[in-house]
Amino acid sequence: MNTGENTMLSLKHISKTYRNGSEITHALNDVSFDIEANQLTVILGPSGSGKSTALNILGGMDRPTTGTVSYNNYDINTESDAQLTQYRKDIVGFVFQFYNLISNLTVFENVAISAQLKDKKYQDVSEYYLKKVDLLKRKNNFPDQLSGGEMQRVSIARALAKQPKILLCDEPTGALDTETSQKVFKILKDSTSKDTAVVIVTHNPLVAKIADCVIKIKDGQVEKITNNINPLEVEEVDWG
Numbered sequence: 001m002n003t004g005e006n007t008m009l010s011l012k013h014i015s016k017t018y019r020n021g022s023e024i025t026h027a028l029n030d031v032s033f034d035i036e037a038n039q040l041t042v043i044l045g046p047s048g049s050g051k052s053t054a055l056n057i058l059g060g061m062d063r064p065t066t067g068t069v070s071y072n073n074y075d076i077n078t079e080s081d082a083q084l085t086q087y088r089k090d091i092v093g094f095v096f097q098f099y100n101l102i103s104n105l106t107v108f109e110n111v112a113i114s115a116q117l118k119d120k121k122y123q124d125v126s127e128y129y130l131k132k133v134d135l136l137k138r139k140n141n142f143p144d145q146l147s148g149g150e151m152q153r154v155s156i157a158r159a160l161a162k163q164p165k166i167l168l169c170d171e172p173t174g175a176l177d178t179e180t181s182q183k184v185f186k187i188l189k190d191s192t193s194k195d196t197a198v199v200i201v202t203h204n205p206l207v208a209k210i211a212d213c214v215i216k217i218k219d220g221q222v223e224k225i226t227n228n229i230n231p232l233e234v235e236e237v238d239w240g
């Protein structure tokens with residue numbers, strides 16, 4: 001239940017306009033919502049509705065045209081580019097649809113690079129998170145020796161290894177089959193904590209069933225925000 005007590009990130013009256021020559025796209029139009037720690041938030045909407053734009057703004061990868069984004073009551077968009085980089089580095093973890101692993105590094109090295117950003121004991125931290133996603137045994141493999149689901153689990157371990165406050169996931173199972181997707185959703189849902197908020201962007205309405213909070217976006221606007229008092233466990237959903 002979204003109580004406001006644990007609000008970590010707050011978007012207020014966000015609009016984002018892209019200009020390519022004479023062409024103008026209003027990707028987001030007066031969007032406001034909160035992200036809470038200890039919660040799985042799902043941003044749901046059809047293709048082109050503005051989900052990735054919202055996620056990029058939450059992650060400090062892009063700046064809004066108007067409106068404010070505050071992290072723990074601190075406006076991230078009034079900061080310099082260097083401070084915004086620091087925010088991305090210290091606070092945010094990203095999981096992408098196509099994993100974005102570095103192909104000439106091993107599984108362990110992909111995770112260790114991220115762990116090193118935060119912790120001197122990066123070897124232990126990397127192994128801890130690889131174990132968490134059940135891939136420690138594959139730590140010396142290269143990404144092209146893994147399945148899609150395994151690569152995505154490595155990318156989740158990489159994101160978690162820097163112990164982010166906010167884990168942002170853009171269509172994390174978009175390239176995976178139903179069974180593998182369930183495994184990924186379970187890891188992501190289990191990654192919420194009193195210090196960590198998890199946000200999943202998707203067009204799959206079934207994912208909303210496991211969320212604490214669902215933000216429905218349509219045509220660049222928030223259509224509806226739903227707080228699930230009793231979200232389902234991943235195993236309880238009929239994924240079809």
Ligand SMILES: Nc1ncnc2c1ncn2[C@@H]1O[C@H](COP(=O)(O)OP(=O)(O)OP(=O)(O)O)[C@@H](O)[C@H]1O
Nearest residue numbers: 018025027045046047048049050051052053054203
């Ligand atoms: N860099 C950009 N330049 C111009 N237009 C853009 C840019 N990025 C996004 N858009 C446009 O903004 C709108 C919202 O895009 P966005 O990627 O946020 O939607 P989405 O809901 O994530 O879609 P999808 O599910 O297909 O990824 C779309 O009309 C898109 O074409």
